[in-house]
Every structure is written in structure tokens, then in C-alpha cells.
Amino acid sequence: MENETLYQEQKYEYNYENENxxxxxxxxxxSVIVLAIVFSLIGGIVGSSITYALxxxxxxxxxxxxxxxxxxxxxxxxxxxVNVAQAVAQKAxxxxxxxxxxxxxxxxxxxxEAKGTGSGIIVDExxxxxxNAHVVKVxxxxxxxxxxxxxxxTTLEGKPIWVDSNIDIAIVKIEPKGKLTAATLGDSSTLQxxxxxxxxxxxxxxxxxxxxxxxxxxxxNRYVGQVNGGGYMTGLIQTDASINGGNxxxxxxxxxxxxxxxxxxxxxxxxxxxxxxxxxxVKPIIEQVINTGTYNIVFMGIENPVNAVDVQRYLxxxxxxxxxxxxxxxxxxSPAKQAGIxxxxxxxxxxxxxIENESSLRVALYKYKVGDREKITIVRDGKEKQVxxxxxxxxxxxxxxxxx
Numbered sequence: 001m002e003n004e005t006l007y008q009e010q011k012y013e014y015n016y017e018n019e020n021x022x023x024x025x026x027x028x029x030x031s032v033i034v035l036a037i038v039f040s041l042i043g044g045i046v047g048s049s050i051t052y053a054l055x056x057x058x059x060x061x062x063x064x065x066x067x068x069x070x071x072x073x074x075x076x077x078x079x080x081x082v083n084v085a086q087a088v089a090q091k092a093x094x095x096x097x098x099x100x101x102x103x104x105x106x107x108x109x110x111x112x113e114a115k116g117t118g119s120g121i122i123v124d125e126x127x128x129x130x131x132n133a134h135v136v137k138v139x140x141x142x143x144x145x146x147x148x149x150x151x152x153x154t155t156l157e158g159k160p161i162w163v164d165s166n167i168d169i170a171i172v173k174i175e176p177k178g179k180l181t182a183a184t185l186g187d188s189s190t191l192q193x194x195x196x197x198x199x200x201x202x203x204x205x206x207x208x209x210x211x212x213x214x215x216x217x218x219x220x221n222r223y224v225g226q227v228n229g230g231g232y233m234t235g236l237i238q239t240d241a242s243i244n245g246g247n248x249x250x251x252x253x254x255x256x257x258x259x260x261x262x263x264x265x266x267x268x269x270x271x272x273x274x275x276x277x278x279x280x281x282v283k284p285i286i287e288q289v290i291n292t293g294t295y296n297i298v299f300m301g302i303e304n305p306v307n308a309v310d311v312q313r314y315l316x317x318x319x320x321x322x323x324x325x326x327x328x329x330x331x332x333x334s335p336a337k338q339a340g341i342x343x344x345x346x347x348x349x350x351x352x353x354x355i356e357n358e359s360s361l362r363v364a365l366y367k368y369k370v371g372d373r374e375k376i377t378i379v380r381d382g383k384e385k386q387v388x389x390x391x392x393x394x395x396x397x398x399x400x401x402x403x404x
Contacts, residue, residue: 084255085214088198091257095122095183096250098149098202098209099131099158099172103138114138119201119250120148120172121259123286125182127174129158130286131249132264136160136170148174149209151181162289166362168264169282170249171289183251186258188278191237193217199241199263199274201250215241224265224275234353234363236275237261243274252276281366297365298372298391300341301334302327307357308346320382323356324348339389341378348384349377365391 101116118135122128129148136142148158158172195217202209219238239252243263252261261276288295308324311317319326324346330336341347347355351374353364368374370393375386 084196085198085212088253088255088257089200089212092183092198092200092251092253092259093210093212094151094181096120096151096200096210097122097129099129099135099249100147100149101136101138101143103141103143105139117202117246118248119246119263121183121249121251121262122180123182123185124290125179127176127180128286128290129172129174130262130282131170131172132262133163133165133168133170135249136163136172137165142170146172148172150176151210161293162285162295166359167281167366168277169262169285171286184256184258185279185283186254186256186260188237188260188280191217191220191254191260191278193219196255197237197239197241197260198253198255199239199243199247199250199276200253201243201247201263211247213242215239218273222275234360235278235281236264237278239274239276241274243276247274284369285366296394297362298368298370299335299394300365300389300391301331301336302341302347303329303331305347305358305361309357318382319346319379321346321348321379323354324379325355325358325361335389335392339376339387341376341387341389342380344380346379347376348379350374 097120099118099120101118103114104111105114106112116135116138118131120129120131120135123130133142136146142160142163144159146158146160148156150156156174156176158174160170161173163170193216197215197217199213199215200210202211216239217237218240222236222238223234224236237252237260239261241252243265247263248265250263251259252263254260259279261278262282263274263276265275285295302325305325305327308319308321308326311326312319312321327336327341327343327345327347329343330341347361349355350361350364351367353360353367355361355364368391370391373388373390376389377384377386379385
């Protein structure tokens with residue numbers, strides 16, 4: 001009986017001690033959890049403070065949407081890509097316009113009315129708008145007037161004052177009641193493949209006006225041949241930013257919101273294959289048209305240049321070329337004459353630019369100004385040689401508008 005009582009006491013003491021141990025463990029576990037939560041909160045607060053102290057100012061300056069005068073003074077940093085498309089759109093959209101045209105074209109049913117839609121870029125606050133030549137055409141004719149839709153919904157009559165289909169560029173003039181927001185022109189010579197590219201325009205119809213698409217610079221110095229309503233497209237910027245019918249004449253922009261190209265053509269047989277005319281090609285034209293009302297390319301002094309391949313076929317004579325421009329005659333005392341170019345020569349290259357035909361020759365000359373010197377590659381009697389030319393001033397007046 002004593003043994004049984006002793007056993008029960010020992011058992012009780014043993015169970016009591018185990019229970020105390022379990023309680024102590026529970027309390028200990030709860031303490032650990034509480035401490036972990038406390039330290040996590042403290043660590044989060046301290047870490048956030050350190051992060052902001054180190055990077056907060058930099059992060060806040062990545063994309064600066066500060067505007068000193070409405071939407072026309074937006075400054076965009078190139079250090080970050082956070083919401084860069086939104087910032088670029090805010091800066092550039094006030095300078096993008098819609099352009100609609102209408103006129104008559106001949107069809108199998110006789111003359112019918114046709115309409116066209118495109119985009120444009122305000123390049124001067126007084127109402128000068130840059131666009132494509134094919135945007136201001138109905139059929140093959142340049143329209144007398146076009147309707148221009150501004151960002152604020154105002155519609156004004158615009159008049160094409162300079163058009164050249166060889167480079168697919170036109171300038172339209174409107175008469176605004178006040179100063180407009182002109183786009184900032186960038187430097188297309190510094191572009192790099194992979195750089196951000198943003199297109200703004202009116203795809204398909206004015207109903208989708210000022211649509212914004214983002215991509216990259218996919219390629220540089222591209223050649224796509226002759227385009228409908230335009231000339232031979234050379235030296236183009238390739239981008240995968242979506243470009244559709246109606247985007248023509250709208251801007252291609254960099255991450256700073258600067259215009260680096262004029263959207264001109266899309267290859268319909270492929271996706272993500274759009275092209276823009278580099279803005280540097282157009283800058284001299286814009287400046288001279290605004291200042292003088294017209295623009296003339298530099299003068300060489302070659303009379304009636306024609307496709308050398310056609311000449312070979314017509315004369316049934318091998319000139320030793322598969323491309324180039326045949327020189328029928330050279331003006332006396334002209335830059336070409338002084339350079340040593342002769343009648344019968346075939347011009348195949350100006351500088352590094354291949355000359356395919358007379359249209360590509362004209363396009364190549366837009367790169368130069370009076371007084372510039374350049375190497376000209378010619379083929380004479382089947383042999384290639386180089387001469388150096390100093391470009392001169394255009395000698396005769398030409399019509400500002402094609403077909404007028």
C-alpha cells in the first residue's frame with residue numbers, strides 16, 4: 001500500500017514537471033514569434049528609410065513630367081524606362097496633327113471622290129507642319145488644300161507649300177489664331193539599334209487619332225525601294241513600333257520625346273516592320289522653306305540624268321553597269337564639268353550612297369549643301385574611277401508644288 005501511494009506521488013510529480021515543461025516551451029515559442037515580428041517591422045522601416053535616402057531622389061527624377069506651360073515644357077530623363085511612353089506622349093501629342101484630304105480620281109466608273117487620312121508634325125509655332133508627300137495627294141495629284149485637326153479639336157485649312165515625292169516629304173502651312181506647340185527635333189545621326197522608339201499618329205482613321213505605340217530601333221540605313229505615292233526610300237530607320245495606314249507623316253520619337261523620324265511606310269507582308277525618314281535629312285528643308293518659301297537641292301550641272309540600265313537596253317550597248325545614272329550632257333562651267341564628269345559617264349555612287357537611278361540621285365543630293373565636297377564614283381568605258389565635286393547653288397527656279 002505504501003509502495004502504491006509512493007508510486008502515485010512520484011507519477012504525479014513527474015506529470016506535473018512535464019506539464020510545466022510544455023508550458024515553458026509554449027511561452028518560449030510565442031516569445032520567439034513576437035520578437036521575430038517586431039524585428040521584421042523594425043527592419044522594414046529602417047530598410048525603407050535607407051532605400052529612400054540612397055535612391056529616392058534618383059528614382060523621382062527618372063521621368064520628370066513637370067510642365068512650366070501646359071504640356072509643352074515636359075522634360076524627360078533618359079536614365080529610366082519607368083512610364084517613359086506616357087511622358088513622351090504628354091510632351092509630343094500637342095505637336096501632332098491629323099490631316100485629311102479629298103479630291104477626285106479616275107476609275108472604271110469615271111471620276112469619283114476619294115478621301116485620305118494622315119498625320120503631321122508641327123515644326124514651327126507659326127503653323128508650319130511636316131508630313132509625307134503622299135499624305136497631301138489624292139491619286140497622283142497634290143491637293144490644293146487639306147483639313148488639319150489640332151490637338152485641342154480645332155480644324156483649320158492647310159495649304160501644301162512644298163512637296164517632293166522623291167523623298168516623300170511635304171510641308172503644309174496653316175494660319176493659327178495663336179502660337180502653336182512645335183515639336184522638339186532630335187539628332188537621328190546618334191541613333192543606336194535597340195534604342196527606344198515611340199510612334200504617334202492616326203492609324204486607319206481620325207477616329208483613332210494620336211495613337212501611341214512603343215518599340216525599338218530595329219535597324220538603320222534601310223532601303224525599301226519605291227513606295228506608293230512616294231519616291232525611292234533610302235537611309236530609313238526601321239522600327240517595330242506599330243505603324244499603320246494613317247500614321248504616315250507622324251513622328252517617331254526617342255525616349256526624350258524628340259522627333260527622330262517621320263513615319264512613312266509599313267511592309268504589309270510582315271509584322272513589326274515599319275520605316276521612318278531620319279529627321280536630319282529633313283532639317284535643312286524645314287529651315288529653308290520657312291525662311292524662303294522653297295528649297296532647292298544642290299547643283300551638279302548634269303543634264304537629263306536617266307536610268308543607265310534603260311539606256312543600255314535602248315542603245316543595245318553594254319555600259320558595264322547594272323545600275324546608276326547615265327549622263328547625257330554636262331553644263332559648261334558647272335560643278336560636274338569642273339570635277340571632270342563627261343557625257344557618257346555613268347554615276348554609280350555619291351560618297352557612300354549607291355545610286356540606283358535618277359530618283360535615288362536626287363535623294364542623295366539632299367544630304368549636301370552648297371560648298372560641300374564629295375567623291376563621285378563613275379564608270380567610263382567600262383572602267384570605274386572617282387572624281388571629287390564641289391556642289392554649287394541651284395541655277396534655275398523650280399515649281400514648289402509638283403504638278404502645279
